[in-house]
Amino acid sequence: MHFLGIDGGGTKTDFLLLNEEGNTVRQRRIGTISYKQIGMDNTVWVLRENIKEILGGIQEKVYICIAFPNWGESAGNDILFSQRLHEITSFPVKVVNDSMAGWAGSLGLQEGINLVAGTGSIAYGRNKNGEEARAGGWCELFSDEGSCYWLGIKALELFTKESDGRAEKGTLLEIFRAYFCLKEDFDIIDIFEKEYKNDRTKIASIQKQLYQAAVSGDVEAQKLYISAAQELAVLIKTVYRKLKFQMEIAVSYSGGLFHARELILNPLQEQLAASGLYLCMPKYMPVQGAALLAAWEYRKEEAFIERLLKGLKA
Template sequence: MTAANQNQTSPALLVDLGKTKTAAAVSLPDGSRRDLPTGPGAAGLSQPDGLSDAVAAIAQVAPPDAVAAVAVGAAGALAAPERRAQLAGELTAVTGAASSVVTSDAITAHLGALGGQAGVVLIAGTGAVAVAVTRAGAVHICDGAGPQLGDRGSGGWLGRAALDLMSEGQAQAGVRAVVQTTLGADWPAVAARTDAAAAAERGRLVPGLAELWREGDAQAAGLFDRAANELAATVRDAIGYDDAHQVALLGGLGGLGPRFVDLLGARVPGVTWLSPKGDALDGAALLLTHHDLPHETVVSRSVA
């Protein structure tokens, strides 16, 4: 039985509510977890229809069987604390649960990665954000500003950098082939888009660029060097809040393996890069059984 549910006595619904998809699972008292089919995401609690969209997305993934509690990590919850509290209140009615707890999806990712401890987590996928949680309960978010203003070094940023090379006529054969194979002849339209979904489209270039890098392509290597520089700067910002010596790496870029971690490590000396202990759903489960974690300052709870 894991620490997350060692005090759990009834089934509970765990939800990771992102902007592109919603992952969910039922946590059982025997320590097991039954993953549920994923559903669509929601634009974020801070958006105009953020609360109703979040309720609808959670209702879509909720199981038909009864659950005693609900724990949710929702995108936009840090920027909209009033709606975070409202969502916690509505979830007991929507799911029939006796209690609910809501925080940000970045916080549940942090909780899962470090097992509820203070420290720094770098989440580098389509976007990029570093979350620092201090022992005193202060929460600091570094970057995570979205594809137009930030997400430096992310998968979307890497794709943008490759498309910039194409637009400027500087892409060499390898990068050019990855772009044309992945995005086709319409790549200029993807390069010109500014909507949030465009970052995910550009992020589709990362696997091909990573393969080029492994094959020794110098231009691809330069792109990953630049991405590591940007992510390292974000990590240094986060470490400054907590004086952390250990950082957990999450997200798609973490899946690039030791070679990319080595790039980051060379730019942030003195830091040990950890494999995450668990995922965001594990982090949500921790909130059901622990009310004294440093993260509690950005958590909303409700009882039916």
């Protein structure tokens, strides 16, 4: 028996194949499989070809879990994708929102809350009774607060303010000018319209320039990470309230934003401390969480999962 976890985010997709001892058999990373970004036909084709390659030579039965950033957000697309699963593989497939894979990996299928803050943002939790709740993860155009996309837009806004003099000039100004090769600051409008406007992944990547500005002392850039932490804390507290937790509970995290380390983690912990919540390092990666969900679908036994966890490498 093998278990294949597929964690598809807004930027990248990880594949991980485990055996029954929890040992890694094969793994790979490709671009996004979000059908919002590449279309349903391309999503089906990419999944089929990559699953075929990663399972090449495997004779035993395989249980698969695909974690999507889109799942559960469009009834029509959920139905359409479910109807096309037979085009992808003949093995059993469980499809979940990628926030569930983040929770399963970061907390090893134990009760608690996981915050995903990458291209988008969402919090997902589960209590000991198996009840689940989520907050956030709506749409980057009117939600995804605190995410890399959100910070990318905020960074562009801050650039315009620093250029105008509406905000104190900081290092972000020169970082943007160099990164975008601007001859005039207003050139950013044309560059955004042509290269970034319809690409949420590229907009999210602008957060990296904001990070450079923040670590080099740009006070206004640092304030944006504090604002992001405030938004993310609201997501976590909302899930906490929905699940009626009445004690300290583990809150873990995953996603590209946390490459900013203390810039986001310190203010986030400060926001949570007043509510008796604490952050804990994720135990495993989201793709490992997807593989664990595939294994749980095969055998819902804690002893079996414990054996699997012993073989996993954090």
